[in-house]
Amino acid sequence: MRNIYINIFFLIAFSNSIFGQEHEEKHIDYSQQRKKVRVLVNQGEMEQALMLSIDIIEKAKKHNEDDAVALGYIQISGILCTIGKHLESLQYLDLADQIISEEKLVTAKIKIYENYGRNYSALKLNDKSIKFLNKGLRLYETKKTTSSELLATLYINKASAFLNTKHKIDSSLFYLHKSLKIKESSFKYAVISNYYLKTNRNIDSARYYLNKSKMFMQGKKVSAYHKSILLQAQGNFYKSIKEYQKAIDYYEECLNISIRMKKYIEVKLVYKLLSETYELLNQESRAHEYLLKYTTFNDSVNIIYKKNVDVVISGFLKSQEQNHKEKEKQFSYLLGGGILLFITITGFVIYYYRKKRLGLIKDKENVIKQKNLERDKLKQKLNVAFDEVISLAKENDASFLIRFQEVYPKVCAKLLEVNPKLVNTELSLCAMIWLNFSSKNIAQYTHVQPKTVQTKKYRLRKKLDLPEGTNLYVWIKNL
Structure with missing residues (x-):
């Protein structure tokens, strides 16, 4: 027993000697850093947002702040999902999911389930998406310690998954209204208007929610992205009532915002909508012009992200692997003590890690x-x-x-x-x-x-x- 206390004292002393000099650096406001990342995302600066997120994770790892590391992984996953890199996004969610427990950080765990749902919905795996979103809703109902805004987001994502599922379109409208009851926004009213237009339902309902969206926006500070969604909904409405020139005007305004914010998925969609609308106007040359832009846009977007985002992510993953190896080496030195108890512990740790590696x-x-x-x-x-x-x-x-x-x-x-x-x-x-x-x-x-x-x-x-x-x-x- 005396030897055990000596060994514990040795470990504490060793840890203090290594990390004591960094004590002054531990006062990092991670939440403020994550807000800066969100600002960059809203501005369309995805590469800079990724770089800042990586910097946050590396600082958090340096100070053994596992919660901050996991939240950084979640933020990177959200950015990758937004730009359509869903498989990479799922990899970062897996990393976060291994760290966060439902008992420790409820909000973070719900965000993980929400992001799983977003990715699988985008991949058209809607049943799997709904499964994860339901897990998030169940956890919310069990704990009820997180913000109602997160609940509203879960409802919106569930509505999106149902909208892509045949025979369950009415469920989509149901969850859109549940989200709207929690918190009104011009964005949500525009989404509901688009729902009626997309499903070729009551045009009067589409007009009603479109007007609500415009009224709600008056006198309020609205993000450029949400404004672009409203403009797109207005374009869809005028296209549906055959006022094609008005539809084109709204689509072009939406396109300008999307290009400025580098919202490439919306840019591609608006090119398609413009091509369809010019086709309805029998303006073959303009329809062809936007169809050509729509056709070639995927390649140009892939080139942009291959040069920027992929380089950032692949480089970060390599550095994480290298850091992990260095930590394993340091840990093996620490456990390589002289007494029999340390030898026994080292053998146990090696066995544990081998078993874990086989599991991986x-x-x-x-x-x-x-x-x-x-x-x-x-x-x-x-x-x-x-x-x-x-x-x-x-x-x-x-x-x-x-x-x-x-x-x-x-x-x-x-x-x-x-x-x-x-x-x-x-x-x-x-x-x-x-x-x-x-x-x-x-x-x-x-x-x-x-x-x-x-x-x-x-x-x-x-x-x-x-x-x-x-x-x-x-x-x-x-x-």
């Missing part, structure tokens, strides 16, 4: 299996999307080309590389050829004579500059 390997294998299952689900969804595209083509639906581009983005992109002057009607013809429709089928579905289709094909071959004898179907399919 097993966990990684399970993650790989899960990813394979999810990949198979995505393949099934792609088959469903193919059937949807075929159906739109047969119905001569105006949204056929847009949906084809969403499912098979590379086809139109490569065609436009060959000839950027291809118009939407020609791209639609190419899409039908890629889907292997015969001239007779194309004539039937587009309500023209087969001879007209042959003429269109002849003109298309000339615009694509295809050599005589080249099979048009084979050439397009091999793009």
Whole structure:
């Protein structure tokens, strides 16, 4: 027993000798630092927000502030989710989830569940999203020590997940109203208005909530992002009542804000909406212009984040791995004492870490299996999307080309590389050829004579500059 007390005293003395010199640096206001990160995110400065979050984590690790480390991981996860890097976001949530317990930091744990829900909803894994959001709601109801605003956020995310789930659209409206009861905002009224427009429901209800959103915004300080959502909802409303020029004006104002804030997901969506609206105005050149921007935008966004965000994240993960190895080395020296008790403890720790490492390997294998299952689900969804595209083509639906581009983005992109002057009607013809429709089928579905289709094909071959004898179907399919 006497030896045990000696060893405890040795550990305390060793710890004080190492960390005593850093005592003066421990007074760091992490909450204030995290507020600065949120300001940067609202300004669209994602790379700077990530760098500051990483700095917070490293300082917190230096002082063994596990809670601050976990909250930093959650903040990084939220940023990555916002810019569409969902797999990386889930990795940081896993790191935070290992540190935070429901008993210790209730709010942080609920935020973890909320962010899991956001990511899985964005990945169209809506059932899994709802499962995590329900866990957050149950924890909130059990503890009831967190802010009602967080509860409202859980409801909004659950509404979003239900909106993407067939046969449960009414549930989406139910949770939107639950969120609105907790706290009114122009943003929420705009989202509800968009709900009615998206589901082709009562146009009077859409107008009512749109007016509520505009009234609520008057005299209040509203973020630029929330203003852009209201502008987008106004554009959607005027598009639905066929006042297309007004819709375009609101879309363009929304686009300017989204570009300024670097909200790339919204930028891409508004390009699509503008293309559809100009198509309805029969302004082929402008519709083609925005379709081209929509088509090429994904690549440009990927380049931006590959050069910036990916470099930041990969570099940080490498440094974390290196720090972990150095800490293990220091810890092994500490446990490498001379007395038998320390040797016994060292052996136990080594055994523990080996067992843990084997567990991590097993966990990684399970993650790989899960990813394979999810990949198979995505393949099934792609088959469903193919059937949807075929159906739109047969119905001569105006949204056929847009949906084809969403499912098979590379086809139109490569065609436009060959000839950027291809118009939407020609791209639609190419899409039908890629889907292997015969001239007779194309004539039937587009309500023209087969001879007209042959003429269109002849003109298309000339615009694509295809050599005589080249099979048009084979050439397009091999793009």
